[in-house]
Amino acid sequence: xxxxxxxxxxxxxxxxxxxxxxxxxxxxxxxxxxxxxxxxxxxxxxxxxxxxxxxxxxxxxxxxxxxxxxxxxxxxxxxxxxxxxxxxxxxxxxxxxxxxxxxxxxxxxxxxxxxxxxxxxxxxxxxxxxxxxxxxxxxxxxxxxxxxxxxxxxxxxxxxxxxxxxxxxxxxxxxxxxxxxxxxxxxxxxxxxxxxxxxxxxxxxxxxxxxxxxxxxxxxxxxxxxxxxxxxxxxxxxxxxxxxxxxxxxxxxxxxxxxxxxxxxxxxxxxxxxxxxxxxxxxxxxxxxxxxxxxxxxxxxxxxxxxxxxxxxxxxxxxxxxxxxxxxxxxxxxxxxxxxxxxxxxxxxxxxxxxxxxxxxxxxxxxxxxxxxxxxxxxxxxxxxxxxxxxxxxxxxxxxxxxxxxxxxxxxxxxxxxxxxxxxxxxxxxxxxxxxxxxxxxxxxxxxxxxxxxxxxxxxxxxxxxxxxxxxxxxxxxxxxxxxxxxxxxxxxxxxxxxxxxxxxxxxxxxxxxxxxxxxxxxxxxxxxxxxxxxxxxxxxxxxxxxxxxxxxxxxxxxxxxxxxxxxxxxxxxxxxxxxxxxxxxxxxxxxxxxxxxxxxxxxxxxxxxxxxxxxxxxxxxxxxxxxxxxxxxxxxxxxxxxxxxxxxxxxxx
Amino acid sequence: xxxxxxxxxxxxxxxxxxxxxxxxxxxxxxxxxxxxxxxxxxxxxxxxxxxxxxxxxxxxxxxxxxxxxxxxxxxxxxxxxxxxxxxxxxxxxxxxxxxxxxxxxx
Ligand code: HEM
Ligand SMILES: [Cu+2]
Numbered sequence: 001x002x003x004x005x006x007x008x009x010x011x012x013x014x015x016x017x018x019x020x021x022x023x024x025x026x027x028x029x030x031x032x033x034x035x036x037x038x039x040x041x042x043x044x045x046x047x048x049x050x051x052x053x054x055x056x057x058x059x060x061x062x063x064x065x066x067x068x069x070x071x072x073x074x075x076x077x078x079x080x081x082x083x084x085x086x087x088x089x090x091x092x093x094x095x096x097x098x099x100x101x102x103x104x105x106x107x108x109x110x111x112x113x114x115x116x117x118x119x120x121x122x123x124x125x126x127x128x129x130x131x132x133x134x135x136x137x138x139x140x141x142x143x144x145x146x147x148x149x150x151x152x153x154x155x156x157x158x159x160x161x162x163x164x165x166x167x168x169x170x171x172x173x174x175x176x177x178x179x180x181x182x183x184x185x186x187x188x189x190x191x192x193x194x195x196x197x198x199x200x201x202x203x204x205x206x207x208x209x210x211x212x213x214x215x216x217x218x219x220x221x222x223x224x225x226x227x228x229x230x231x232x233x234x235x236x237x238x239x240x241x242x243x244x245x246x247x248x249x250x251x252x253x254x255x256x257x258x259x260x261x262x263x264x265x266x267x268x269x270x271x272x273x274x275x276x277x278x279x280x281x282x283x284x285x286x287x288x289x290x291x292x293x294x295x296x297x298x299x300x301x302x303x304x305x306x307x308x309x310x311x312x313x314x315x316x317x318x319x320x321x322x323x324x325x326x327x328x329x330x331x332x333x334x335x336x337x338x339x340x341x342x343x344x345x346x347x348x349x350x351x352x353x354x355x356x357x358x359x360x361x362x363x364x365x366x367x368x369x370x371x372x373x374x375x376x377x378x379x380x381x382x383x384x385x386x387x388x389x390x391x392x393x394x395x396x397x398x399x400x401x402x403x404x405x406x407x408x409x410x411x412x413x414x415x416x417x418x419x420x421x422x423x424x425x426x427x428x429x430x431x432x433x434x435x436x437x438x439x440x441x442x443x444x445x446x447x448x449x450x451x452x453x454x455x456x457x458x459x460x461x462x463x464x465x466x467x468x469x470x471x472x473x474x475x476x477x478x479x480x481x482x483x484x485x486x487x488x489x490x491x492x493x494x495x496x497x498x499x500x501x502x503x504x505x506x507x508x509x510x511x512x513x514x515x516x517x518x519x520x521x522x523x524x525x526x527x528x529x530x531x532x533x534x535x536x537x538x539x540x541x542x543x544x545x546x547x548x549x550x551x552x553x554x555x556x557x558x559x560x561x562x563x564x565x566x567x568x569x570x571x572x573x574x575x576x577x578x579x580x581x582x583x584x585x586x587x588x589x590x591x592x593x594x595x596x597x598x599x600x601x602x603x604x605x606x607x608x609x610x611x612x613x614x615x616x617x618x619x620x621x622x623x624x625x626x627x628x629x630x631x632x633x634x635x636x637x638x639x640x641x642x643x644x645x646x647x648x649x650x651x652x653x654x
Numbered sequence: 655x656x657x658x659x660x661x662x663x664x665x666x667x668x669x670x671x672x673x674x675x676x677x678x679x680x681x682x683x684x685x686x687x688x689x690x691x692x693x694x695x696x697x698x699x700x701x702x703x704x705x706x707x708x709x710x711x712x713x714x715x716x717x718x719x720x721x722x723x724x725x726x727x728x729x730x731x732x733x734x735x736x737x738x739x740x741x742x743x744x745x746x747x748x749x750x751x752x753x754x755x756x757x758x759x760x
Contacts, residue, residue, distance in 0.1 A: 240743040327746045340757045
């Protein structure tokens with residue numbers, strides 16, 4: 001009996017009223033979901049339409065829903081930290097708890113919110129932009145999503161079962177090793193991030209092949225929309241950066257779970273090797289979450305300035321340059337670890353070089369706006385706000401790139417302000433921009449403009465209230481990752497203002513969530529499929545797109561293919577539509593979701609050193625792979641009558 | 655056939671997949687050989703590392719030829735670019751890591 005209570009009190013996180021609150025709300029929400037699904041008899045619908053789907057548009061929507069939830073979780077973490085820092089000497093979180101919260105905040109925001117959100121948008125838009133019926137490997141796409149989901153659930157569980165990781169999102173050795181960190185928290189980090197990382201790697205391969213192989217006839221690479229270009233380059237970066245992280249995580253897993261010594265000084269390991277491998281992935285990772293939003297801004301700015309993108313080829317070559325340079329700058333994250341001067345000098349210069357192609361892109365957007373007929377819609381507001389706000393992040397980045405100066409800035413609030421200027425004004429603004437832009441294509445109605453603009457202004461202004469002052473506190477010496485700063489330092493009032501800004505961003509997010517619900521009920525229908533006067537192929541088909549996307553695959557002859565079609569139509573040179581043919585589409589499959597359930601079981605087992613649980617989980621995963629290799633009938637044909645029916649219902653066929 | 659039209663899996667098999675089976679066995683053999691050299695023998699560290707690296711490069715070629723079909727495909731330029739990019743990244747991580755970790759101050 002004693003041993004059971006002992007086990008339970010370690011298994012469940014105890015002692016904090018907030019955690020009990022979380023326990024209760026998790027149980028209640030789960031029960032509520034079960035009740036609603038059962039009461040409305042929706043289980044079968046959920047399983048057939050969503051959980052087993054291989055349709056890229058539905059997978060994209062699931063990515064976005066999950067990423068929004070993770071944004072909420074990461075945002076609550078941020079607000080908890082800022083509440084603790086609102087006044088000197090607050091006792092809202094103790095130091096241990098603060099460490100756990102900034103670790104989960106950082107990891108969730110990057111791995112489980114920003115990246116999946118981008119995967120969601122690219123799943124929705126890329127096949128439609130290039131005139132394809134699906135991605136190259138629809139089954140693998142579903143596997144990627146479910147692996148991400150299993151990883152995210154595993155990571156979030158740490159909060160209530162076993163305890164959260166607390167070594168930062170960068171999990172530096174030796175603090176993340178078993179000696180200094182004996183609990184299960186870091187195991188959660190390793191396993192959860194590893195599982196979702198496998199999915200990300202597969203996504204990279206999938207989109208690379210999709211874009212290279214499945215473009216509509218006539219669409220050469222240099223006629224492709226800029227967002228698809230950005231995803232092509234991002235995929236390449238993912239394919240080459242993730243393996244380094246996979247290996248690093250695996251080595252640390254060997255250290256922690258099986259008593260290895262890769263990153264401990266004992267037996268000749270090297271803690272610095274972890275930092276080295278982590279950032280070899282970590283720096284390209286920031287471009288994985290940035291280049292796609294560069295693509296989104298390029299689409300949105302061109303659309304709402306009603307002009308073609310300025311300097312298309314230069315935009316592409318800058319991204320190629322960024323992809324090459326992003327692999328040789330990683331040391332700037334640890335200039336202060338005692339490197340020799342030549343090493344620091346090399347990485348200083350390579351880092352500053354990367355600012356050049358980025359600056360070139362900024363000027364291209366400005367020239368696109370120049371003399372355009374600008375239409376201030378919500379997505380356009382996010383795009384316009386991105387330019388100055390992100391530039392501040394870029395300029396402070398160049399400041400950080402100067403190795404000698406970095407000895408002053410390193411690990412200070414200045415750094416925190418810098419990376420939030422790039423991650424929020426870049427990635428988050430871009431994600432919200434893309435969400436508003438493609439929403440009608442996903443659901444067939446628009447998000448409300450008035451409420452959307454409110455959310456934008458509140459979020460954008462609060463972002464500046466929150467992060468601008470942080471630069472100055474950092475220069476005055478406010479170190480990051482600290483749970484309190486004594487009143488005598490005099491930073492109290494500024495920190496209070498920062499906290500107000502943080503809550504303002506929370507309010508902005510809530511307005512956006514409210515707008516989503518409001519628009520679902522009252523939003524304007526998109527009957528034309530082209531609500532923004534778009535330029536690219538995704539706007540040429542009805543909203544929401546049919547299962548098969550394109551009833552007939554379009555032929556492309558220029559950039560901005562849809563704009564050209566509309567001009568032809570105005571000139572009366574419209575081509576007669578080709579006759580329908582039966583369309584071959586992939587079948588649903590239960591294997592991805594079942595396989596990642598086994599992955600979750602295996603991961604959970606490894607986290608607790610429970611091999612009796614981990615090994616069956618791994619066997620289950622392998623079993624799913626074997627089962628899949630015997631599936632020969634993985635597709636169905638959509639007959640012409642059904643295509644005609646669907647197109648007629650969408651008003652495309654009289 | 656146009657590639658952006660979805661296509662069924664081709665079901666006919668061209669005989670027994672000898673290439674893959676040999677590749678698998680060779681990969682397994684090379685992996686265990688490396689393990690044995692590191693754990694079972696007590697050669698000087700530098701020699702061990704040199705042998706392991708040589709085995710790894712050999713295995714990379716096996717992967718490329720037995721599983722990854724480098725010699726096939728319709729657009730050789732894709733293969734060429736990705737292999738060059740791979741060499742670039744591999745060089746960056748290996749040479750960079752050695753340079754950084756061995757040039758540590760005192
Ligand atoms: C409401 C918006 C946000 C606020 C108020 C906020 C606030 C914070 C705070 C207070 C910290 C910890 C500073 C410290 O004590 O060292 C932090 C760390 C961090 N944040 Fe945010 N954040 C926000 C959004 C984001 C987003 C959107 C991302 C990424 C997409 C992000 C990524 C990170 C990362 C990577 C860290 C470092 C974690 C670590 O130290 O290991 N944050 N943030
Ligand atoms: Cu970096």
